[in-house]
Amino acid sequence: MDRIRIAVLGASGYTGADLVRLAARHPNVEIVALTANTHAGKPLGEVFPHLGMLRLPDLARWEDVDWTRLDAAFCGLPHGTTQEITAAVLGENPALRMIDMSADFRLRNLDVYAEWYGHEHKAPGLQVEAVYGLTEHYREAIGSARLIACPGCYPTAALLALLPIVQNGLVEASDIIIDAKSGVSGAGRSLKQNTLFCEAGEGLSPYSIGKHRHAPEIEQEIGAKAGGPVIVNFTPHLIPMSRGELCTSYLRLSGDASPDDLRDALAAAYAGEEFVRVVGRGVIPQTQNVRGSNYVQIGVFEDRIPGRAIVVSVLDNLVKGSAGQAIQNMNVAFGLDETAGLLQLPLFP
Amino acid sequence: MDRIRIAVLGASGYTGADLVRLAARHPNVEIVALTANTHAGKPLGEVFPHLGMLRLPDLARWEDVDWTRLDAAFCGLPHGTTQEITAAVLGENPALRMIDMSADFRLRNLDVYAEWYGHEHKAPGLQVEAVYGLTEHYREAIGSARLIACPGCYPTAALLALLPIVQNGLVEASDIIIDAKSGVSGAGRSLKQNTLFCEAGEGLSPYSIGKHRHAPEIEQEIGAKAGGPVIVNFTPHLIPMSRGELCTSYLRLSGDASPDDLRDALAAAYAGEEFVRVVGRGVIPQTQNVRGSNYVQIGVFEDRIPGRAIVVSVLDNLVKGSAGQAIQNMNVAFGLDETAGLLQLPLFP
Amino acid sequence: MDRIRIAVLGASGYTGADLVRLAARHPNVEIVALTANTHAGKPLGEVFPHLGMLRLPDLARWEDVDWTRLDAAFCGLPHGTTQEITAAVLGENPALRMIDMSADFRLRNLDVYAEWYGHEHKAPGLQVEAVYGLTEHYREAIGSARLIACPGCYPTAALLALLPIVQNGLVEASDIIIDAKSGVSGAGRSLKQNTLFCEAGEGLSPYSIGKHRHAPEIEQEIGAKAGGPVIVNFTPHLIPMSRGELCTSYLRLSGDASPDDLRDALAAAYAGEEFVRVVGRGVIPQTQNVRGSNYVQIGVFEDRIPGRAIVVSVLDNLVKGSAGQAIQNMNVAFGLDETAGLLQLPLFP
Amino acid sequence: MDRIRIAVLGASGYTGADLVRLAARHPNVEIVALTANTHAGKPLGEVFPHLGMLRLPDLARWEDVDWTRLDAAFCGLPHGTTQEITAAVLGENPALRMIDMSADFRLRNLDVYAEWYGHEHKAPGLQVEAVYGLTEHYREAIGSARLIACPGCYPTAALLALLPIVQNGLVEASDIIIDAKSGVSGAGRSLKQNTLFCEAGEGLSPYSIGKHRHAPEIEQEIGAKAGGPVIVNFTPHLIPMSRGELCTSYLRLSGDASPDDLRDALAAAYAGEEFVRVVGRGVIPQTQNVRGSNYVQIGVFEDRIPGRAIVVSVLDNLVKGSAGQAIQNMNVAFGLDETAGLLQLPLFP
Structure with a gap:
């Protein structure tokens, strides 16, 4: 070819x-x-x-x-x-x-x-x-799309973790709290005081509380699975590292759903996927595990509060959160092996 | 003297x-x-x-x-x-x-x-x-105590932010989610693989999900104000910095309480306190602002989800979260000016 | 007063x-x-x-x-x-x-x-x-000066280590190599691409090789002690940390001078000084040891090459390298205790 | 195959x-x-x-x-x-x-x-x-060797920069000063206090001054090119980053050799090499430019002191400084394309 x-x-x-x-x-x-x-x-x-x-x-x-x-x-x-x-x-x-x-x-x-x-x-x-370019969930439409709108880094991390759970009705879509943490590269290369080494280093803080532009994107996709409009809490934090993104999602379980049900739903949704990995019980996702790569890790945990669960997802914001997923979408769009050019392993340490 | x-x-x-x-x-x-x-x-x-x-x-x-x-x-x-x-x-x-x-x-x-x-x-x-050594809330008992049990770093950050709010009945005590983030010094100086520079640097992850030993301490104190047993979600994360701790607390408002009511309750509780500072509307607490000092910053924010609020609190885990508060308690116990020896300003950058 | x-x-x-x-x-x-x-x-x-x-x-x-x-x-x-x-x-x-x-x-x-x-x-x-404000070496003139020109951070680190050695004729002034390393705060708060977190983090490089403006300042002062014009090698490097400065000075010994002679000269020059500390044989200065403080550490080491020695000096570029020394000079100028307001201890970790 | x-x-x-x-x-x-x-x-x-x-x-x-x-x-x-x-x-x-x-x-x-x-x-x-596995300089012997001793990370960085210069007689081999800086991963994954995040972070220091075990390895190889025993100054420093190594080598020029002669000798030696890149005049090598890759950058600079030059070389200590060079040697030993499996590009930021 x-x-x-x-x-x-x-x-x-x-x-x-x-x-x-x-x-x-x-x-x-x-x-x-x-x-x-x-x-x-x-x-x-x-x-x-x-x-x-x-x-x-x-x-x-x-x-x-x-x-x-x-x-x-x-x-x-x-x-x-x-x-x-x-x-x-x-x-x-x-x-x-x-x-x-x-x-x-x-x-x-x-x-x-x-x-x-x-x-x-x-x-x-x-x-x-335009087709929304969350590859694992819009693969078919991406295959024939002329204009592919790749998701933001935060939406990719959040949605990969939440969509199969919401779609299966396992949690209350009206009570989703996403505490998100990102490395500084998410802010881009333009000159801003808050991304200087001396300002962002050795410290952390939330930002854009209640008004980050990735919130409506997350709501759009969760709403599509939930079958109606949804408002989520999405609170990003700036972390003193260059790459990496982690979402800690706090969820209220529906009916008698259990954390294991959530893990099963995720495992079923991503069986056969190269890049999205649902980790075993007790294994904690870390951004270090995916740095520089197109891989995603998702873990499910029990909450101390009965009837609740915690889902943790990690990715590299510049790869699966941006350029890597874009390449993945190109591979789909052109009928290539979806992993072509994307199998570089994470760089650790 | x-x-x-x-x-x-x-x-x-x-x-x-x-x-x-x-x-x-x-x-x-x-x-x-x-x-x-x-x-x-x-x-x-x-x-x-x-x-x-x-x-x-x-x-x-x-x-x-x-x-x-x-x-x-x-x-x-x-x-x-x-x-x-x-x-x-x-x-x-x-x-x-x-x-x-x-x-x-x-x-x-x-x-x-x-x-x-x-x-x-x-x-x-x-x-x-033993008297619980959260100075601003147990000052009188500390004054005459022989054994003062200083709170953990996380409980100090969480409780200073939450106690006045819970005491005033402004939030549902059964639905408190505390997403906490700490620098690596919280893990102490003993040799552990996960606190090596190459392991903790350029990455982050939650740990001890649902089972961190600071949870019962937080529940004890919130329960005392709420008037009954309370279970909270407390989820700590390890952040690639040496000092600093930040709690993002996600709260469900009681009745028609508003975020402004929360801020007012905090401002009233800490009026006249040297070390606990409630920041103005829209100001975001940062751990950088308190590094190396005994100061605490607390901010209150609207959630996108109606009927909810977000409270953010920061401190230096080794100072107000440990040694500084210990000195503050000594000052109280011996009848000294409570700020004696503790007015060093934060080190930034 | x-x-x-x-x-x-x-x-x-x-x-x-x-x-x-x-x-x-x-x-x-x-x-x-x-x-x-x-x-x-x-x-x-x-x-x-x-x-x-x-x-x-x-x-x-x-x-x-x-x-x-x-x-x-x-x-x-x-x-x-x-x-x-x-x-x-x-x-x-x-x-x-x-x-x-x-x-x-x-x-x-x-x-x-x-x-x-x-x-x-x-x-x-x-x-x-103007009087050159290297306090330990110009104390008397500073006492009566109206205009005090505080040295740059690098010159302070280099000169405190080198002046007593040069003054005692222990090294060849024509063969001084100063490999200097600085934290990013030395570049100030203005917006520059190379001081962004993502650019300066997780990496290092020299800069201004052969043309940094602190070189002539170092040469002026060494020349004054050496009794004639001197050209030094001064090569600064940008290090991924906010504060701290370290000079590794490579020196050719004069006659039969030994590294111990250098250490003795430094110890004699700074006996009784609060802020300049000559560490013992085998002890390695670290910027971590002086962070946030007005203290300086200087150590002397044998080189593997016979007839050479290595002197290592560290300080906090914003304190003894700038604001702290400025306060110290004010104390001298106004006849105060020279350490007034400057005894804050280093912040570690 | x-x-x-x-x-x-x-x-x-x-x-x-x-x-x-x-x-x-x-x-x-x-x-x-x-x-x-x-x-x-x-x-x-x-x-x-x-x-x-x-x-x-x-x-x-x-x-x-x-x-x-x-x-x-x-x-x-x-x-x-x-x-x-x-x-x-x-x-x-x-x-x-x-x-x-x-x-x-x-x-x-x-x-x-x-x-x-x-x-x-x-x-x-x-x-x-055993054959010394500095690929670009021992390629032929590596091809038929049964036991390949890959160089240390520091020797690789230093020798790639110095061997062509020494071999061409352009500098005094008796007056070589190598100020080396390494990320913390060079110390390995074993538990040591000085490689904890809180100890190595936000600071730097030299270590093993005059007695680092990479010194004799460097001297062996430089001596081989110089035609006799050589003692070099090799002074390593621990830098708060995970990966990366930089050598700043301070050299005394022989006869009327110029910095440009050094650059020319390096360019000639590495013409056609994929992994060793001699940068143009004024371009400064940075470890950020080679992170995660098998590439090396070398730059030559004028010193302010007449008759001297500065050579700067950078690599990733775990790749070209260890595992990458090992793979490169395997490629040579088995007659494969020398770049097979090694063309991953640097990860920046």
Whole structure:
């Protein structure tokens, strides 16, 4: 088979760089274009020295790419900038598969989008077409989608753990508390005081309490399984590490469901999945166990409070939480082995 | 006034060292003895080079200390070893004030102690006498106590945030979820694989889910305010930093109580307190803000789920969570200014 | 004695904040003004929440301070901006003692200043008057100085270790190699990509090789002791920690000098000094041992190469390397006990 | 081609685990046995959860492995234990290729071995046979060697940077100062106080000054190129990060050699090498750029002192410094593409 000819939009950000890291070693991919408008003309190795050993096209303005020569594009642009660019790119090459890692096409309800992002959606037609790229749950639709909206890192960690449980009616969907913890790379490479080493190091704090933009995305998907609108508590915390994400979900069991029932439902849902691993009773997921990889670990625990359970899920926010899942979706979209290019093992220590 | 003559039992551990750090600069204290049986004969500076500039007595076996010459003793020994030593020391000098930083005298119910620690309490008579050393809530009893059982670090962080709220009946005591996060120093200086730099760094995980020994201590105190037995969810996580502790408490509001009511109750409870600070609406507590100090920050937040609230509290686990609160209790017990020796400001960055 | 009335210029930077941390607990100081022009009007606690418990004047524009009411000013402004402001402030109040933590008045030779900073010195008259604030070596001059130019953090670490050795002719001044390592706070709080948590964490690199602005300052002082111009190798490295600085100095011994001779010279030079500690043979200085404190540790070691020695010195770059030494100089300048307000012990872990 | 059947001795240490991480994804390798005598009987995933998704043989005692069925063995045992085990294994299967990551066979001079390791070598016959596994410099001998002694992490970093320079006579071999910095994983997974998170975090210090066991190994190889015995200064420092190693080498130029001559010599030596990259003038190597990969970066810089130069080299101590180079040597020994299984890109951030 010919190699899939891809472009990476926004190659100067962390998700873009991790996409390149994976795509450059993918057996079925050829990287044809890299865009980063503020760095156009530079080799990627100047912006990301860890990738300097690769022979790659220089960074270019996205307007200067010949999109007709491409089979797929990965988009790692900041939220809000993707809609118009996606429309333009797909206008130029309607056959291209666009795999978006931004938040722009994740919310199916345009009103919810406008409420959380503060402006009307700029490509509502494309939003209708977009498929939510949580691979293990939307595999079939992804196979034929032209526009794939990869989930956020937090939603991936939360939803992989919760969807099979909610779908089986094992917990009260109205009483879900997700205490989430993320490494600093989730905030991206732009300059912010709170992500300086001296500010984020040796300390932690919650942020965006009650108003993080990943909440509506989680609610959309849980609601779809629960059969109606759902409000969840989602409280993220910034942890002094670069990569990794952990969700501790506190759940009220339905009827006489037990923590073992939850584990069984997860095990059944992910039997045969390479990347989602339900750990055994008593085994505790750790972000260290999945760092740098596309793997996810999910564990279920009894609560001291009767009638409740705790589910813990971990992933690498830049891989399964972003670039890795994007590659996984490309593999599905192009009919490749779904694990192609993604079997790098976690880096520990 | 003459200086209070103190000993520190277990001076080779982190809490012992932090006690020395504070006591050595306390205007009303003289350090007369330091014990560490496995290091007896060494200067403290050999075990803790950061304290090498102090002129202090060498480390000694506790059996070799003349307890009759002392006014107070601070105990930083491992859990389980304190009961018999305390009995012996108080036998030798019944007038001595024992300020215990271990867990040995925190649980008033001896059955609960036996259940969680796996053996009968070895000094039940002293347990009856012990006063729980959460300074802001037991100040009067501490003033006249001979044996002060300082709370654990997690209970201090959780209870300071929750007690005024529960006491005022503002939340359902049966539905309290405490997602707690701690730096690695909480695990002490003994050698364990999971606290190696390469294991604990760049990652995080929960631990002791549903069975951490600080849970019964939290339940004891919340139950006392709630007027009956209470079971709480308490789920600790190990964070890649040395010092600091943060509790995110998820609460169901009673009746028509609002998050503002919670904040008001906390503000009223701690008005005039030097060390417990209730931050304003929208301000987020961070462990960075209290590192190395005896200060606590508490913030209250609306939940997205109606009828719920989130309370966030932070402290330094070795200071207000241990050695600092111990000094504060000594100040109370001896009628000193409660802030004496404790006004060092947080170290940031 | 009345309290010394001070202002802190540049209170929104890390050195300014650490000055406030120390000054607020100094028994002989009253903080009368804090300036930070871009944050004027805000309380300090909004910019540095860890200092939010202090009752302090709000941040102001420096032009709005009544300098005639002040006894001393500490300047933590960025390099290059201090000269004109110092001239203006001293113009308004010629009796004020200005203790400058910036680099603006450290180089006695104005040509060297122009060469390294790229512009002519803007207050040459004041430069002539300035005294180099390496307390242990310029104590007498500091006592009567109006303008004290506190050394940089690296020069303090290097010079305290090297000056007594060079002065005693024990090493070849023409063959000094200083491999220096610093925590990230040395780069300040301004937003730079290389000081983001994800960039500086879990890695290290040298920087400014052969051209760091602290090199001429080190050469000036070593040259003064050596009796002629000296060129040193000074190679700084950025280390993934917030605070701390370590210099490993590689030295060629003169004549038949031995490492023990070096240690003896250092011990003699610093006998009776509270803050500079020469450790015993075989004891290795660690930045952990001085974190958050004004203490310095210096150790001397044999090299495997005959005729050479290694000297290791550590300090906290924000304390003895900046704000602490500034306070120490104030104590000297005002005839106070030199250790006043500076005896806080290192924070470990 | 049939897969190479390998065993990993000492699979419960960090180097063993990294060997498994790489070998498990190597296209030409089958992992047939894993030994760890203290963990015999356990699955590897119990000891290293990040490898739990692999289907691998359980950990076994090395005495229980059928060595006749194997083509190669990688040895990650502690120093001193390898000699007798290697002799036994090769006795059982003389055709096996033994690739040793311990220090046991690195020193060709048995007297030097005895001096540094405190006992006579236990397999002197095998020592004679062993080939030093610095791939880029001993490729031909490695190709036919039965016993390959992979260099230590520090020697790999130092020698790759220095050998071409010394060989070309560009620097004085008698005046080489190597200031080395390593992440904590270099100390292994055994329990030591100084590698606890709280001890190694937020600080740094040198260690083993003048007596680190990697010094004689470096001297052996530099001496071989210099044409006579050499003593170098090698001073390692422990850095608060898990992986990564950086050597800053301070060199005195010979005759009229220039820094550019050094860079040219390195560029010529490594032209065509995949893993050793000489960076351009002004580009600074960073450990972040090679983390998790088999790549090395080397840069050359002018010193401020005339007639001197600075060479900076970086690698990942567990990959090119240990397991990666071991795999690279296996590739050479078995006539495979030298980069097989080793092209994983660095993980950043």
